[in-house]
Amino acid sequence: MNSIKVAYQGEIGAYSEIAAARIGTPVHFPSFAQVFKAIVEGLVDCGALPIENSLGGAIYENYDLIFKHPVEIVAETFVCVEHCLMGLPGASLETANQVLSHPQALAQCSKFLNEYPKIAIVPTYDTAGSAKMIKQSGEKDKLAIASENAAKFYGLEIIRRHIATHQDNFTRFLIVAKKGIDKKLLGIKLSEDKTSIVFALQHETGSLFHALSVFALRKINLTKIESRPSGERPFEYLFYVDYLRPETKIERRALDHLAEISTLIETLGQYGCIGERAY
Amino acid sequence: MNSIKVAYQGEIGAYSEIAAARIGTPVHFPSFAQVFKAIVEGLVDCGALPIENSLGGAIYENYDLIFKHPVEIVAETFVCVEHCLMGLPGASLETANQVLSHPQALAQCSKFLNEYPKIAIVPTYDTAGSAKMIKQSGEKDKLAIASENAAKFYGLEIIRRHIATHQDNFTRFLIVAKKGIDKKLLGIKLSEDKTSIVFALQHETGSLFHALSVFALRKINLTKIESRPSGERPFEYLFYVDYLRPETKIERRALDHLAEISTLIETLGQYGCIGERAY
Numbered sequence: 001m002n003s004i005k006v007a008y009q010g011e012i013g014a015y016s017e018i019a020a021a022r023i024g025t026p027v028h029f030p031s032f033a034q035v036f037k038a039i040v041e042g043l044v045d046c047g048a049l050p051i052e053n054s055l056g057g058a059i060y061e062n063y064d065l066i067f068k069h070p071v072e073i074v075a076e077t078f079v080c081v082e083h084c085l086m087g088l089p090g091a092s093l094e095t096a097n098q099v100l101s102h103p104q105a106l107a108q109c110s111k112f113l114n115e116y117p118k119i120a121i122v123p124t125y126d127t128a129g130s131a132k133m134i135k136q137s138g139e140k141d142k143l144a145i146a147s148e149n150a151a152k153f154y155g156l157e158i159i160r161r162h163i164a165t166h167q168d169n170f171t172r173f174l175i176v177a178k179k180g181i182d183k184k185l186l187g188i189k190l191s192e193d194k195t196s197i198v199f200a201l202q203h204e205t206g207s208l209f210h211a212l213s214v215f216a217l218r219k220i221n222l223t224k225i226e227s228r229p230s231g232e233r234p235f236e237y238l239f240y241v242d243y244l245r246p247e248t249k250i251e252r253r254a255l256d257h258l259a260e261i262s263t264l265i266e267t268l269g270q271y272g273c274i275g276e277r278a279y
Numbered sequence: 280m281n282s283i284k285v286a287y288q289g290e291i292g293a294y295s296e297i298a299a300a301r302i303g304t305p306v307h308f309p310s311f312a313q314v315f316k317a318i319v320e321g322l323v324d325c326g327a328l329p330i331e332n333s334l335g336g337a338i339y340e341n342y343d344l345i346f347k348h349p350v351e352i353v354a355e356t357f358v359c360v361e362h363c364l365m366g367l368p369g370a371s372l373e374t375a376n377q378v379l380s381h382p383q384a385l386a387q388c389s390k391f392l393n394e395y396p397k398i399a400i401v402p403t404y405d406t407a408g409s410a411k412m413i414k415q416s417g418e419k420d421k422l423a424i425a426s427e428n429a430a431k432f433y434g435l436e437i438i439r440r441h442i443a444t445h446q447d448n449f450t451r452f453l454i455v456a457k458k459g460i461d462k463k464l465l466g467i468k469l470s471e472d473k474t475s476i477v478f479a480l481q482h483e484t485g486s487l488f489h490a491l492s493v494f495a496l497r498k499i500n501l502t503k504i505e506s507r508p509s510g511e512r513p514f515e516y517l518f519y520v521d522y523l524r525p526e527t528k529i530e531r532r533a534l535d536h537l538a539e540i541s542t543l544i545e546t547l548g549q550y551g552c553i554g555e556r557a558y
Contacts (some may be wrong), residue, residue, distance in 0.1 A: 030400055031382065033389045052507065061386055103310065103404060107340055110312045121309055125382060125402040208504065209488070209495035216488035225487065227504045228331065 004186055006175075007035040007047040013128035013150030018079045019173035020048040022274050023186060032062055036069045039178060046074065046177035046186055052224075053081070053104070053171045054279060060228065063240050066176055066268050067198055073269025074183050075175040075190060078278035083109055083164045086131060086156040087143040093159060098122050100130035101145035109145055111165040119143070131156055170278035174269075190272025194223070195251065196242045200230055200264040203237050207261075211239070214257045220246050236263060245270065283465055285454075286314040286326040292407035292429030297358045298452035299327040301553050302465060311340055315348045318457060325353065325456035325465055331503075332360070332383070332450045333558060339507065342477065342519050345455055345547050352475055352548025353462050354454040357557035362388055362443045365410060365435040366422040372438060377401050379409035380424035388424055390444040398422070410435055449557035453548075469551025473502070474530065475521045479509055479543040482516050486540075490518070493536045499525050515542060524549065 004024025008016035009032050020026035027044055029035050035047045049062045066073065083105055087096065096119050099106075103123040106113065113121060124130045130144035135154040143159065144150070151158050174196075177186060201207040208227070215222055224242040245251055259265050283303025287295035288311050299305035306323055308314045314326045328341045345352065362384055366375065375398050378385075382402040385392065392400060403409045409423035414433040422438065423429070430437050453475075456465060480486040487506070494501055503521040524530055538544050 030402065031385060031389070033386055054507065061383065104340065106310060107312055110310070123309065123404040123408075125404050129402075203502075205498050205500040206495045208501060209491045212488045212491060216485045219484050221484040222487060223482075225504060225506045228333065 002187065004046070005044040007038045007044040009035050009049070011126055011128035011132055011150075013131060013147060013153040014126065015079055015081055015147055015171055016048055016050060016173065017128075017149060018147070019050075019077050019171075019175075022077050023048065023075070023175055023188075032065055036065050036071065036176075039071055039176060040069055042178075046175055046181075048077075048173050048175055050171050051174050054169060060226070060240075062174070063198065063226075063268070066174070067266065070179045071176045072179045072181070073174045073196055073271050074177045074181065074186060075188050075271050075274050076194065076277075077173050077175065077274040078170045078276070079173060080278070081108075081164070081169040081171055082148065082161070083127075083145050083169075084148055084151060084158045085143055085145055085160040085163050086134075086151040086158050088134060088138065088140045089157050091140045091143060091157070091159065093119075093143075095141060096143045097141040099143045099145060100124050100133060102127045102130070105145045108165060108169060109163045112160075112163040128153075172278070175271075175274070176269075188272075188274075190274065192270045192272055193245055194242055194272065195245050195270045196240070196268040197255070198238060198240050198264075198266050198268060199258060199262040200236050200238050201262060208239070210261060211258060214254050214261075215243060218246060218250050218254050220244070220250070220254055281466065283325070284323040286317045286323040288314050288328070290405055290407035290411055290429075292410060292426060292432040293405065294358055294360055294426055294450055295327055295329060295452065296407075296428060297426070298329075298356050298450075298454075301356050302327065302354070302454055302467075311344055315344050315350065315455075318350055318455060319348055321457075325454055325460075327356075327452050327454055329450050330453050333448060339505070339519075341453070342505075342547070345453070346477055346545065349458045350455045351458045351460070352453045352550050353456045353460065353465060354467050354469060354550050354553050355473065355556075356452050356454065356553040357449045357555070358452060359557070360387075360443070360448040360450055361427065361440070362406075362424050363427055363430060363437045364422055364424055364439040364442050365413075365430040365437050367413060367417065367419050368436050370419045370422060370436070370438065372398075372422075374420060375422045376420040378422045378424060379403050379412060381406045381409070384424045387444060387448065388442045391439075391442040407432075451557070454550075454553070455548075467551075467553075469553065471549045471551055472524055473521055473551065474524050474549045475519070475547040476534070476537075477517060477519050477543075477545050477547060478537060478541040479515050479517050480541060487518070489540055490537060493533050493540075494522060497525060497529050497533050499523070499529070499533060
């Protein structure tokens with residue numbers, strides 16, 4: 001680990017810590033808002049924020065926080081989520097009464113958990129936080145579902161691996177830093193082949209079709225689209241779109257074209273991927 | 280409340296309970312998966328499931344669960360999320376050390392919480408669950424952020440109302456029942472003006488544009504679109520789309536047209552709204 005400080009939300013051993021460690025030294029904060037505060041105030045060099053999970057879905061909150069703060073996306077990275085069942089030394093599936101984890105992790109392991117109907121399912125705020133709670137309680141009849149890193153950090157033993165129903169479980173993280181930062185200072189030397197933008201449209205029949213024509217006409221490849229009410233004005237929708245960048249002149253024209261028909265348009269970052277893209 | 284049993288996920292006093300009570304008698308379950316199991320096994324008549332929040336975003340998990348179970352959407356309803364700060368009788372902002380709530384609720388009240396930097400923010404698995412924890416602990420120095428219903432049920436006093444940064448905070452719930460159910464048995468007599476579908480596309484440049492042309496050419500009004508990797512086959516994307524229904528013949532043609540270009544297409548329900556649509 002180098003001297004670059006990377007903020008993440010969650011406990012030590014969280015999946016976010018794995019993403020943060022790909023850039024520098026992870027520093028944990030209790031909330032996403034505090035991660036952004038730390039970036040803007042210069043307490044850290046950047047942050048690693050989960051933005052979507054291949055099974056669980058999007059985390060809009062982080063798109064919004066990127067949009068609202070003077071920051072930009074400088075890279076993305078995909079972390080494979082490998083849920084492990086863990087407990088204190090001596091704990092076992094046979095003697096357990098409770099299994100603790102984040103509701104999403106519990107749902108992702110539901111097929112496995114259904115085989116043990118006598119073990120009560122206890123939702124908690126965090127996967128790694130569940131491991132921490134078991135360590136602190138000293139109770140052998142409680143198990144947690146969390147990452148291998150969490151087991152190591154809290155001194156728990158892994159009882160079973162690969163307990164998720166679907167093995168193909170990836171979380172996409174965005175690495176975010178102060179707007180205008182020189183990416184080389186973060187050790188990032190990636191080809192910037194993806195752009196994330198946000199734009200708003202009046203809710204009229206065909207307005208999205210019209211907006212997407214801007215990309216389709218120029219054969220620009222969209223990799224993600226999300227819509228939701230803007231929350232600012234009734235019947236205005238916000239769209240978060242990612243696309244693989246065409247040559248600069250074409251991209252510029254597409255964004256100018258989109259600006260003509262949008263009530264708002266903002267580029268959130270142009271960036272590459274650390275490691276392989278999972279999707 | 281009538282004799283129709285409506286399953287929801289969460290503790291008593293959860294926002295989901297408000298949605299469930301609009302149909303019948305709420306019955307709570309610890310997880311979304313258990314809500315679906317109860318519907319399919321006939322333990323309840325239907326379920327009320329949060330699908331998106333105007334600030335927080337989508338809950339894909341529930342779309343997936345609808346897709347995977349022999350159920351259909353029979354109605355939607357919007358619940359205004361009004362976060363209240365609460366504590367045991369005698370608790371106050373001046374003497375509090377901790378405030379407990381679900382991470383999303385904490386984030387939505389961050390502006391208010393920032394005014395009290397001495398109060399530690401403690402994320403939990405649930406808003407109503409936080410109220411329950413305070414009731415059980417008997418500790419006056421802990422506060423919770425939850426609904427007014429949660430305060431009433433757990434005997435907590437409301438210290439402050441309207442603490443969310445944005446007041447325009449609505450959660451959209453889907454009412455789900457066994458496939459083919461006679462909606463009148465649930466007391467639902469709404470005009471079925473919305474359809475939810477899911478379809479899959481191979482990830483090729485312009486494939487989404489092509490799919491949306493099916494709707495745009497027929498002037499069909501989309502109200503929601505979500506994309507994500509299908510998780511089944513690499514580079515295949517799933518799209519969840521809602522639209523306001525045109526006349527039946529036109530809708531049939533649009534879906535037939537979409538089926539020609541999709542690798543999968545399924546209708547999740549045709550339904551109306553209980554109360555007003557918030558967005």
